[in-house]
Amino acid sequence: MNEKSVTVDYVSRVEGQGALSIEISADGEVKEVQLKIFEPPKFFEAFLVGRKFDEVMELTSRICGVCPVAHQITALRAVENAMGITVSDQTRDLRKLFALSAHINSNVLNMYFFAVPDLLGCESAVAMIKDYPSIVRRGLKLKKLGNDLTDLIGGKAVHPVTAVVKGFTEVPSKKDLETFKKRFKEAKKGALETVDMFAKLQIPEFNRKCEHIALSNPNEYAINEGKLISTEGLDIEESAYRQYIMEKQVPYSYAKHSFVVGRDSFMVGPLARVNLNFNRLSEDAREAAKSVSSHKFPNFNPFVAHLARAIELVHDIDECIEIMDRLPLKDEDKTVKVKEGEGFAVTEAPRGLLYHHYKINRDGIVTEADIVTPTAHNVNNLEKDLRHLVPKFPHLPSEEIALKCEMLVRAYDPCISCSTHFLKVDIRKDER
Amino acid sequence: MGNKPKPKIAVFKFTGCAGCQMEILHLEEEMLQILDAFDISYWMMVKSHNLKGPYDISLIEGSVSTPREIREIKEIRARTKMLVALGDCAVTGCIPSIKNWFPQRELEKKVYPDASVIFSTKIYGIDEYVQVDVYLKGCPPHRNMILELLKGYLLGIRPFIRPHCVCVECKLRENSCLITIKNRPCMGPVTNAGCGALCPTVNRDCEGCYGPMSSPNSSALAETFRKIDLQKDDIVRKFRKYAGTTPDFRKEAEGE
Numbered sequence: 001m002n003e004k005s006v007t008v009d010y011v012s013r014v015e016g017q018g019a020l021s022i023e024i025s026a027d028g029e030v031k032e033v034q035l036k037i038f039e040p041p042k043f044f045e046a047f048l049v050g051r052k053f054d055e056v057m058e059l060t061s062r063i064c065g066v067c068p069v070a071h072q073i074t075a076l077r078a079v080e081n082a083m084g085i086t087v088s089d090q091t092r093d094l095r096k097l098f099a100l101s102a103h104i105n106s107n108v109l110n111m112y113f114f115a116v117p118d119l120l121g122c123e124s125a126v127a128m129i130k131d132y133p134s135i136v137r138r139g140l141k142l143k144k145l146g147n148d149l150t151d152l153i154g155g156k157a158v159h160p161v162t163a164v165v166k167g168f169t170e171v172p173s174k175k176d177l178e179t180f181k182k183r184f185k186e187a188k189k190g191a192l193e194t195v196d197m198f199a200k201l202q203i204p205e206f207n208r209k210c211e212h213i214a215l216s217n218p219n220e221y222a223i224n225e226g227k228l229i230s231t232e233g234l235d236i237e238e239s240a241y242r243q244y245i246m247e248k249q250v251p252y253s254y255a256k257h258s259f260v261v262g263r264d265s266f267m268v269g270p271l272a273r274v275n276l277n278f279n280r281l282s283e284d285a286r287e288a289a290k291s292v293s294s295h296k297f298p299n300f301n302p303f304v305a306h307l308a309r310a311i312e313l314v315h316d317i318d319e320c321i322e323i324m325d326r327l328p329l330k331d332e333d334k335t336v337k338v339k340e341g342e343g344f345a346v347t348e349a350p351r352g353l354l355y356h357h358y359k360i361n362r363d364g365i366v367t368e369a370d371i372v373t374p375t376a377h378n379v380n381n382l383e384k385d386l387r388h389l390v391p392k393f394p395h396l397p398s399e400e401i402a403l404k405c406e407m408l409v410r411a412y413d414p415c416i417s418c419s420t421h422f423l424k425v426d427i428r429k430d431e432r
Numbered sequence: 433m434g435n436k437p438k439p440k441i442a443v444f445k446f447t448g449c450a451g452c453q454m455e456i457l458h459l460e461e462e463m464l465q466i467l468d469a470f471d472i473s474y475w476m477m478v479k480s481h482n483l484k485g486p487y488d489i490s491l492i493e494g495s496v497s498t499p500r501e502i503r504e505i506k507e508i509r510a511r512t513k514m515l516v517a518l519g520d521c522a523v524t525g526c527i528p529s530i531k532n533w534f535p536q537r538e539l540e541k542k543v544y545p546d547a548s549v550i551f552s553t554k555i556y557g558i559d560e561y562v563q564v565d566v567y568l569k570g571c572p573p574h575r576n577m578i579l580e581l582l583k584g585y586l587l588g589i590r591p592f593i594r595p596h597c598v599c600v601e602c603k604l605r606e607n608s609c610l611i612t613i614k615n616r617p618c619m620g621p622v623t624n625a626g627c628g629a630l631c632p633t634v635n636r637d638c639e640g641c642y643g644p645m646s647s648p649n650s651s652a653l654a655e656t657f658r659k660i661d662l663q664k665d666d667i668v669r670k671f672r673k674y675a676g677t678t679p680d681f682r683k684e685a686e687g688e
Contacts, residue, residue, distance in 0.1 A: 012480040015450045040447045040498045041552055046542040047530040052669060058639060059673075062527040065451020065572065109457065113478065124479040126467055136464075144460040155634050156627075157458055158451040158572045159641070162634050170634040415450075 002026060006390075006398045011409055013114040013124070015066050016416020020405055022386070028394035033386045035379060035409070039416045048369040053079050053338065053360050054165055060356070060371065061159045066109070066415050068159045069102035069150060070349030071356075073224055078356040079165055081239075082343025083364075085336060090328055091167045092224075097323045098153045098163065099223045099347070100316045104146025105157070106350035107270065107309040107316075110413040111194065112139025115306050118407045119201040135197070138190050142313070145187050149320070152176055166334045177324045184321050191317050192288055194310040199292040203303035204404060208388050210300065210381055211260060212272035215348050221273075221280045221315055223348045229276055231298065232263065238346040241355055247372075257380035258372070265380035268352025269412065270308040275299065282318035285311050302385050305411045338364040349374050351413050375414045382412045439488040439585065442474035443518075444508060446494030446501050447528060447555065452519035453477050453493055455572040462579060469586055485511035489585060491578075495521040495528065497555045509562040516581065517557060517564045520571040524643045524675035525555040527571070532677055533685075556677060567593070569624045571641040571674060577626060594625040595646035598638050601629035610637055615660040619670060622648035622680070640673060644680035654684045 006022040017039040023032040044063055051059060057075040061068040073095050080087065087095075113125045116135065122128045129136050147157045152172050154160020162168045213234060217226035228236050228244075236244055247258050259265050275298040278286065289297060289311045295304050340362040346355050352374035359368035386405055393401060443453060457478075459466065470489075474482040490512040496505055509515055520526035531539055532554045540547035558564060568577055577591075584591035598620035602609070610618040610632055619640035620632060631638045644650070650671065657667050668687040676685035 010476055012476045012482065013478065015477060017445065017476075038500075040501065041543065041550060042447065042497075042528045043531045043534075043539050043543050043552075044528075046534060046539045047528075051530075052666075055639075055669070055673075059527055059530075062449050062451070062571070065449040065454045068449075068451065113457075117480070123481045126472055126479060129464065129467065140460040140463060143457075147458050147460070155630050156574075158454050161631050161636055164636070169636045 004394075004398055004401075006402045006405070008402050008406060011406055013117070013410055014414050014416065015064075016414070018409075018414065018416050020386075020402070020409070022390060022401070022405065024390065024394055024401075028391065030387055030390045030394075033383055033390065035383055035386070037379075037416055045369045045371060048358075048366050051366050053083065053364040053366065054336075056358065056366060057163060057165075058159075063371070063373070064415055065158050066106055067102060067349045067351065067354075069098055069154065070347060070354050072160065072163050073099055074345045074347045074349075074354050074356045076163060076165055077225070077345035077347070078343040078358050079360065080343065081345060082341040082358055082360045083165075083336070083339040084341060085166055087166055088332055090171075090330060090332065093323050093327055094153065094168060094171060095163070095224055096220075097320055097327070098150065098160075100320050100323075101146045101149035101153065103223070103350045104313060104316050105143055105150060106146075107313055108139060108143040108146060110350075110410070111198070111306055111309050111313075112136070112143070114410050114413065115407075116197075116201075118403070118410065119203065138193065142187060142190050142194070145183060148183075149180055152180065164334065165336050167332050169334075171329050171331070174329055177327065177329070181321055181324045184317050184324075188284075188314070188317050191310070191313040192284075194313055195288045195292065195307070198307040198310045199294055203301070203306070204389070204392075204407070205301070206303060206389055206392065207301050208385055210384070211263060211266040212275050212298075213260075213266050213268055213353060213377075214273040214276040215346060215353070216277055217280075221277055221282075221319065225347070228346060228353070230260070230266065231275065232260070234260065238355075239344045241344060241346060242357075245372075245377075247376075257383075258377045259380060265384055266377070267302070267381045268374055268377045269305060270312050270350075270352075271299065271302065271305040272352065273348060274308040274311055281311065282315045284318055285315035288314050302408060303411045305413070338362070351375060351378070351415055353377055373415065375412075375416060378412050378414065382409065382414070438469060438471040440471045440473040440483075440486070442485065442487040442490045442508075442512070443472075443477070444474070444490060444492050444494075444504075445476065446492060446505070446522065446558070447497040448494030448519070448521040448526075450477065450493070452491075452521075452572040455519075455575050456491070456578055459575050459579060466582060470582070487512050489514045489516060491516045491518040492522045492558055493518050495525045495555045496558055496561055497528070497553055498551050499553065500551075502553070502561055505558050505561050514565045514585070515562065516566040516568060517559065518568050518578070519573050520569060520641065520643050520674050521557075523557045523567050523569055524678050525557055526674050529555040529675075529677050530672060531555060533672065554677075566591070569642045570626050574626055574628075596625050597621055597645040597648065598623045598625050598627065598629050598632070598642070601625045601627070602632050605629050605633055607632045611656060611660070617657050617660065617662055617666070617670060619653070622650050622653050640670070640675065643675040644678055648680050650681055650684045
């Protein structure tokens with residue numbers, strides 16, 4: 001066998017601009033695996049300094065058009081923590097509903113438009129229309145469900161406008177939510193069909209035990225707040241994040257890689273959440289998961305992340321209906337007293353843990369900002385998975401190895417736009 | 433359409449957040465009809481088989497911020513009949529252009545310990561480097577504006593590009609004026625319409641996310657802000673946000 005190099009210059013069907021490069025020696029040994037991010041850096045942490053506390057959610061929203069809701073909620077909670085502001089139960093609930101609407105939209109996008117085409121042997125969802133029209137239609141309908149709810153709560157789905165420090169500038173009407181409740185109840189069938197679809201679709205047999213980290217909260221399926229727990233016994237408050245999770249620079253790519261202090265890389269996202277918080281999923285979501293005979297939880301096959309997204313979709317719909325039922329939808333006082341302080345917040349964005357940290361001075365101006373996104377957390381672990389995946393089929397032609405690797409990348413659902421204010425990017429080859 | 437070949441569309445991402453691409457994807461109800469009327473030749477976020485062109489329409493999301501992007505936008509221009517700046521980043525540089533006010537090296541060192549490998553230029557809209565045929569303003573442009581553009585292309589008519597300010601839409605919605613009634617620093621009078629006065633309608637000041645309207649009177653609005661007790665730094669932040677590098681907002685964004 002000859003030496004082989006597998007390169008994918010621009011990984012498709014993910015958000016943002018990344019490339020893959022893999023070197024395999026003549027005896028089948030994987031010499032090098034690099035996920036190179038050539039997405040241009042955007043310097044958010046630098047230019048947030050000097051901006052006002054009440055613009056932080058608006059500015060950081062623009063880090064990512066796929067998960068603006070997650071950035072807004074995390075920014076708002078970090079700023080509120082810095083200024084000692086607590087929010088009402090209504091705001092807490094409405095934020096959860098807001099976050100879940102975005103999870104539905106983003107997870108459906110990944111499942112139906114990024115991932116399923118590979119598993120059905122198509123180059124895109126566009127190419128699926130001819131042979132699998134009902135699947136495409138179901139995907140579009142489910143995506144619209146989440147999207148329309150984000151529209152309703154936030155004013156618009158991409159970079160919403162109503163979520164502000166201490167609450168919402170306007171809350172939806174009871175009548176509007178009633179209409180949505182009906183649509184959500186109808187959509188449940190589509191969610192269960194999604195679980196069924198991923199239970200049947202063939203995925204690569206690939207297990208690698210690694211640490212999974214997720215937020216956890218005894219009272220609910222944690223999305224917007226909780227402690228950080230892991231499959232290796234991590235159990236910490238969000239404010240202690242930086243004592244336990246660090247980044248290191250790696251010589252071959254200048255990419256900072258996240259790791260747990262004293263341990264290794266880790267995975268965040270839907271699979272970690274389902275593994276760690278299985279018992280807090282809705283009853284129907286748990287039942288749906290248990291009915292799948294091909295995959296059991298906890299599960300350490302990263303390709304099972306697709307199924308985890310489908311199970312979460314069932315849960316998300318259930319919890320949305322629950323919240324809609326109990327929301328009082330009153331107008332609330334949103335007056336804020338500016339206070340100097342330091343605040344941290346960790347939430348579950350659709351792709352996993354999202355960390356924001358700010359220092360705010362007595363005039364309400366940001367003096368320091370630190371943001372670590374889910375993709376930033378995952379990229380180290382994703383590279384390690386790739387290293388273990390490639391040796392499973394060194395004799396396949398390069399294109400097929402590349403496809404398998406791309407499928408793994410898509411299972412992580414990286415959001416590369418999000419990741420480029422912390423990644424130390426090896427862009428030398430691309431730039432000359 | 434008969435046997436006429438479908439127009440070829442390409443979607444490219446430059447320095448941006450993918451929000452404008454998401455806004456296209458949010459046309460869920462119309463998506464199957466769009467795919468019926470157009471060929472998607474190039475769209476990395478959606479397809480694995482992407483073609484080199486030529487394209488009838490190229491939608492560009494994002495600003496230009498690296499030497500590679502300068503080269504690429506010129507190449508795309510050469511292969512494109514109708515080049516569309518899709519959203520504020522492509523039109524004005526948007527939020528990431530706030531970095532233009534920091535010294536480049538200081539900025540790079542703040543985020544990247546080894547700044548020697550970073551190749552980042554000041555952020556500008558794409559018309560700094562190539563001729564643009566259509567500007568779709570907004571962060572992101574409302575999906576209906578994207579739909580209108582595509583329909584217009586099929587019919588061979590100009591899409592309705594709004595030149596007026598948000599105030600016009602606010603009046604149509606019968607909102608009371610946030611500036612004159614509540615003394616709030618609303619950017620509506622200088623901001624391009626297209627959102628349907630969304631923010632004032634949900635009780636929030638317009639922050640200017642559609643960028644400058646055609647010929648705004650920015651200095652008059654800055655003067656109004658001073659009268660309702662905004663400090664100089666507050667006014668600078670208002671204008672140094674979505675379109676600080678444009679000639680329309682630059683003076684106020686500089687704090688002059």
